[in-house]
Amino acid sequence: xxxxxxxxxxxxxxxxxxxxxxxxxxxxxxxxxxxxxxxxxxxxxxxxxxxxxxxxxxxxxxxxxxxxxxxxxxxxxxxxxxxxxx
Numbered sequence: 491x492x493x494x495x496x497x498x499x500x501x502x503x504x505x506x507x508x509x510x511x512x513x514x515x516x517x518x519x520x521x522x523x524x525x526x527x528x529x530x531x532x533x534x535x536x537x538x539x540x541x542x543x544x545x546x547x548x549x550x551x552x553x554x555x556x557x558x559x560x561x562x563x564x565x566x567x568x569x570x571x572x573x574x575x576x
Contacts, residue, residue, distance in 0.1 A: 513564070517545050520567060523574045541570055 524537045544566040551559030 513548065516567060517541070517548070520571050520574065523571065527574045529574070537570055537573060540566065544570065 521538070521541055524534055524541060527534065527537075529537075544563045547559055547566070548563035551557070551563060
């Protein structure tokens with residue numbers, strides 16, 4: 491039982507930085523998409539502002555270990571990405 495608990499703990503500790511890197515990469519990719527998008531400057535500014543707020547919410551969610559904030563930030567990211575793709 492102890493070995494199983496230790497193995498699970500190690501898996502969580504090892505995979506946590508990888509998850510953080512994946513989310514960071516997603517935000518970076520969307521930020522680049524917004525910058526390169528063929529949309530008006532005003533719309534770019536609005537999307538960049540929303541992206542920054544979403545990123546701040548995500549970081550706060552990680553600090554507070556709030557899955558609700560993290561899910562909300564990722565949902566916002568998905569909406570921003572969809573607006574850029576239109």
